[in-house]
Amino acid sequence: MSAKTTYLALLRGINVGGKNKVPMAGLKKLLEEMGLEDVKTYIQSGNVIFRSALAARTIGRKIEEALTSTFKLDDELIKVLVLSRDTLKAVVDKRPKGFGDEPGKYHSDAIFLIGIDRDEAFAVFKPRDGVDNVWPGEGVIYSQRLSAERTKSRLGKIVASPLYKSMTIRSWQTTQKLMQLMDEGE
Structure with a gap:
């Protein structure tokens, strides 16, 4: 089993100006169902901290796909950037x-x-x-x-x-x- 890394996902285009509404509880549940661990959201603007053994780019693509297939969102606006702790530091x-x-x-x-x-x-x-x-x-x-x-x-x-x-x-x-x-x- 490979080691788990702590990541931050920055979700672009959700909960902005009343559009692309994603409830944080629903987002947390979706990410846990994807196999991400210790999922925590911070404020409504799409900040999620979690642990995973997957690579950042892989996780970002998977979150984008899951978001747009689970919630009614304008796909054009949605992008996900996944950063390691060292990158944010x-x-x-x-x-x-x-x-x-x-x-x-x-x-x-x-x-x-x-x-x-x-x-x-x-x-x-x-x-x-x-x-x-x-x-x-x-x-x-x-x-x-x-x-x-x-x-x-x-x-x-x-x-x-x-x-x-x-x-x-x-x-x-x-x-x-x-x-x-x-x-x-x-």
């Missing part, structure tokens, strides 16, 4: 200096990339001087916008890009909480 540890340190002043987000090239994804960001800052990371784009000027932010413009379907956004607070939950599960 690298995202947290390699953040830009000071990123996320002033939550009262800045809205900070980790924009996780799902099967797309970082440089190609980074090119769609057009930060507004004095409002937005973006930094490329490994499998992630770090985005920070001045809270007092967030209505002037250009972050929302990435939605118009076809590459947006290969990104999933988590607030920095959520990203850090997910790291904490993964550490507790180890």
Whole structure:
């Protein structure tokens, strides 16, 4: 029997704006029926921590297929990114200096990339001087916008890009909480 790895699945396109509703209890049950162990969900936006002996890519494909065949969802919006604890730890540890340190002043987000090239994804960001800052990371784009000027932010413009379907956004607070939950599960 191979060793089990703790993973985080980031589900893109569920429970957003009242669309693609997936109840967390139903999601947890579905993943347990798939053979994933110690399944825990965190908030409604599609964050699941679990253990499995399978490879991350294999699990991601299986979850996508199971989601779209079990729940009434717009398949075009659904993508699943599965990260190991070490991968998420690298995202947290390699953040830009000071990123996320002033939550009262800045809205900070980790924009996780799902099967797309970082440089190609980074090119769609057009930060507004004095409002937005973006930094490329490994499998992630770090985005920070001045809270007092967030209505002037250009972050929302990435939605118009076809590459947006290969990104999933988590607030920095959520990203850090997910790291904490993964550490507790180890």
